[in-house]
Amino acid sequence: VDDPYTFGQIAAANALSDVYAMGGKPLTAMNMVCFPVKSMDITVLKAILRGGVDKILEAGALLVGGHSIEDDELKYGLSVTGTVHPKRLxxxxxxxxxxxxxxxxxxxxxxxxxxxxxxxxxxxxxxxxxxxxxxxxxxxxxxxxxxxxxxxxxxxxxxxxxxxxxxxxxxxxxxxxxxxxxxxxxxxxxxxxxxxxxxxxxxxxxxxxxxxxxxxxxxxxxxxxxxxxxxxxxxxxxxxxxxxxxxxxxxxxxxxxxxxxxxxxxxxxxxxxxxx
Missing domain, CATH: 3.90.650.10 (PurM-like C-terminal domain)
Structure with a gap:
């Protein structure tokens, strides 16, 4: 996927899916980002994060922070926490x-x-x-x-x-x-x-x-x-x-x-x- 906003949406949907697969409801998410600052424009990262946030909000969850490092290759995902009743897991x-x-x-x-x-x-x-x-x-x-x-x-x-x-x-x-x-x-x-x-x-x-x-x-x-x-x-x-x-x-x-x-x-x- 070339469009950074769409890339962010897909990455977020993929991460949120683990909670859905267990019958749960996502509550919070944290961004995990590796970004090549020296070779890629920061506007790309902004669009990726916007796509991710939009999916998090669509899921009814909240973005509560994240972690980013400089890397040669772009990577983006979420650490997601959700909840489910033990008897409905x-x-x-x-x-x-x-x-x-x-x-x-x-x-x-x-x-x-x-x-x-x-x-x-x-x-x-x-x-x-x-x-x-x-x-x-x-x-x-x-x-x-x-x-x-x-x-x-x-x-x-x-x-x-x-x-x-x-x-x-x-x-x-x-x-x-x-x-x-x-x-x-x-x-x-x-x-x-x-x-x-x-x-x-x-x-x-x-x-x-x-x-x-x-x-x-x-x-x-x-x-x-x-x-x-x-x-x-x-x-x-x-x-x-x-x-x-x-x-x-x-x-x-x-x-x-x-x-x-x-x-x-x-x-x-x-x-x-x-x-x-």
Whole structure:
């Protein structure tokens, strides 16, 4: 993302997502900044911080300070503190056999970001992906708490596969993903076929492949998208099958139009993810 304001929004949304994934409400945030003072204009930093503050306020939280250092490479993020009632705390270890899985945002942000860097993504695609990454998981978190769920996590750097494997391992269950049901940015497939895959995708595949069983009929570009590291991705939610359609409908009515039921939790094989 070239626009510093948008960069700040996305970084803030990504940091806030950890609290939302646990069913919490963000209360305070602190800026964490590394900035190349000698090689980059200070107006860039001001725009980044403005984008971050706007997202913090949208989340209903407060910026209470921060820390900055001079560095050769620009870095920005937040340290976020939130609150949740102990009995309503959501983790990635409570998925139960028979549950359905819902994903709230489309995949492919890492691949498309790589295409943007290569100047191969058009303005419309770039804007749509940036808007998705800058969107808070606030409403999705509120709705999942309203409906009642068993487990959740946000899909970020380890990709859909990595975060699903973690949920399966921590919950001592298996997971089946139905590849045709997973929401993706349509442009991601073409870019993946051209080899525009970030390094993190290959690291995710190398690390998590032993825990994944992928049907031979699943296209290689789809596999790439599932291993693709996401920035400020959606929530992956595990809940009782009787509640799944109701939550999906509520999410879509709330403007989370890409929300979809993408899989189910099984008893076996424990700690493994099957992709069909």
């Amino acid at each position: 959501v983790t990635n270890s409570g998925a139960k056999a028979g549950d359905k899985l819902i994903l709230t945002k489309p995949l492919g942000t890492g691949i498309i970001s790589t295409a943007v860097k290569a100047e191969m993504a058009d303005a419309e695609t770039t804007a749509r992906v940036a808007d998705s990454m800058a969107t808070l998981n606030k409403k999705a978190a509120e709705l999942m708490q309203e409906i009642g769920i068993h487990a959740a996590t946000d899909v970020t750097g380890f990709g859909l596969i990595g975060h699903t494997v973690q949920m399966a391992e921590n919950s001592r269950v298996g997971v089946t993903i139905f590849s045709a049901s997973v929401p993706v940015f349509p442009e991601a497939a073409g870019f993946a076929e051209q080899g525009l895959c970030p390094a993190g995708l290959h690291r995710n595949r190398e690390f998590y492949s032993p825990s994944v069983i992928i049907d031979d009929k699943v296209p290689s570009y789809t596999q790439d998208i599932f291993f693709d590291p996401q920035t400020s991705g959606g929530l992956l939610i595990s809940l009782a099958p009787s509640k799944a359609s109701r939550l999906k409908d509520k999410l879509r009515q709330a403007g989370i139009t890409e929300a979809a039921i993408i899989g189910e939790v099984t008893r076996q094989p424990r700690g493994k993810v099957t992709v069909r």
